[in-house]
Amino acid sequence: MSSFICHQSYPSICSSRHAFPINPTTSTHLGFPNLRQKAQFRSLSPRCLSEITSHIDIDPLDKQKKKSFSMKECAISIALAIGLIVGEPSLSWQREAQAVTPPALPDLAVLISGPPIKDPEALLRYALPIDNKAVREVQKPLEDITDSLKVAGLKALDSVERNIKQASRAYKNGKSLIISGLAESKKEHGIQLLDKLETGMDELQQIVENKDRDGVAPKQKELLRYVGGVEEDMVDGFPYEVPEEYRTMPLLKGRAVVEMKVKVKDNPNLQDCLFRIVLDGYNAPVTAGNFVDLVERRFYDGMEIQRADGFVVQTGDPEGPAEGFIDPSTEKPRTIPLEIMAEGEKVPFYGETLEELGLYKAQTKLPFNAFGTMAMAREEFENNSGSSQIFWLLKESELTPSNANILDGRYAVFGYVTDNQDFLADLKVGDVIESVQIVSGLDNLVNPTYKIAG
Structure with a gap:
């Protein structure tokens, strides 16, 4: 470096x-x-x-x-x-x-034309391949509660109440359109989540009326997870075909949730930390599928954090001369292509950066906006050299402005840390990853190689 x-x-x-x-x-x-x-x-x-x-x-x-x-x-x-x-x-x-x-x-005005979304769960919601305006009109005022809570004291509750009323009106007016947007195979589950969402908004209204400021944020997070679940239930199957040359690779056709447990050394206040990571195969099926396959091989279990410099946390470099994963069934290194999904596109771009494609103003579906953005490392001048090394961005607004940095479109983002992401900044070189486990979504992995003998 x-x-x-x-x-x-x-x-x-x-x-x-x-x-x-x-x-x-x-x-x-x-x-x-x-x-x-x-x-x-x-x-x-x-x-x-x-x-x-x-x-x-x-x-x-x-x-x-x-x-x-x-x-x-x-x-x-x-x-x-x-x-x-x-x-x-x-x-x-x-x-x-x-x-x-x-x-x-491009010009700065183009890059930061609006307030960037920095919340990882919001980024994941907007990255879903759906087009249902009614559910977005419920989602947005619930997300705006975060900004309302920035006002000190109980004065914030006036704005929160307006947010709740706006979300409730949008839900009432758009409920039928939301239900009609559910995939037929997931409709029953989606309706159950909508019932919980409706009840939860009433409960949040009561929290505000009781002047319980501290109770707002946890309930907001609960409601937004219901919204996210409903939106996932709108996705009917995998929305596109991966290019033929990559179809036999491990592919994550959907999403998966991972828990990574790290043993922290030399920190009396933090010994074991459990990170929840959501992997997005809708926008990065090859990259996320490769990672899930390696997780099921226990590739990362026992591996140390290899870089932690205040900018990124990195791991995945195996012991020995190899710089990536060597598939024991072939005794050859496994590499994956650079994979970037841009806004407005139906299929990711493979093998080229957005800059190389001439798409200088394009925005990525999974941007480097959030603290704990997870991406695949690669050789600088070899786009298709990703293998097993991964990194998490420790985002700082001064150095990595959201929607205005040169990481987007150059490196494949495939997930976000959604719980305990702030503790990534406490990790040091030598801290040990005790385990990485898939807690949901493994059934979305196709072409797994971890089941092959060897």
Whole structure:
């Protein structure tokens, strides 16, 4: 890994808090780090970014060419600062930046045209392949309760009450349309969830009337999970065919829920932590299917956290020379293609980044918006080199602005940590993954290889 030379107007984000290689000869590239590289690193302190900048020598030619720049370039600088790029600063960085920067990022106004969704469960709801306006009109005011609760004290309850009334009206007016949108095979279950949702909204109204501010958020979360369940019951089968060349791979045709238990060392306040992760096979069937298959092989059980630098938490590099999973039935490494689903598309793109496809303004269905976004690592210049190494983004708004970063469309997101995600920041290199277990959705895995002898 290497440092990034940012524009002089942003000295506080020159490093992104990463580890640097002992070998300083590697040239710098624009992009996310080679997360799968087996290298020895020396860590820099994550406490003070200004300390990190003192280790970086900015090329004098680079200084002369950066005396002035536009607001757009400022935005580009902020976005590129998160790159965790490979290699020591060199003149090659400047040439590559000039070649890549103009098409790589659209105008800032396009990237952040509206408030980004950062809640992982909301991202998962909106990523479902459904088109039912009635249920979304119930969902939105229930989600808005989160913003209403940002008001101090009991004053927040006035806004919460308006949210509840809006959701209740939308439910009453759209109930028949919501029911008609349920898949026939799931209709009975969906109606049961709707009954719970209706009762729960009445209970939430009573909580507000009782001035029980602390009771609002837990009930809101419960109601939104009912909504999410109803929306999942609207999906009738898997919505598309995976390209033929990938159809024999393990595929997750739907969603699965995973629990990952990590043994935390050297922290008296946190010893065992259980993370709940939702994997989204609707938008990343190959990537999520590969991971579920490895989980069922117990591939990750007993593996250490291999990187935890304040930017990402990473694991999945097996012991030995291999950088990914070696299938014992073939004795060959298993790699998977880069897989990106964009908004408005019915099938993911394979093998190319959105940038390479010329889709500079496209938004991904599973963006790097949430703390604990889970994605597949790969070689920087080999799009189809993902295997077993995974990472979770420890999102920071200054370095990874939602809807305005260069990770989206370059790396395959396939899930989000939905419970205890804040504890990811407490993990350290050497902490041990005691177990990873599929708690639901295993029946959505097709072509499993873990059942094959060997």
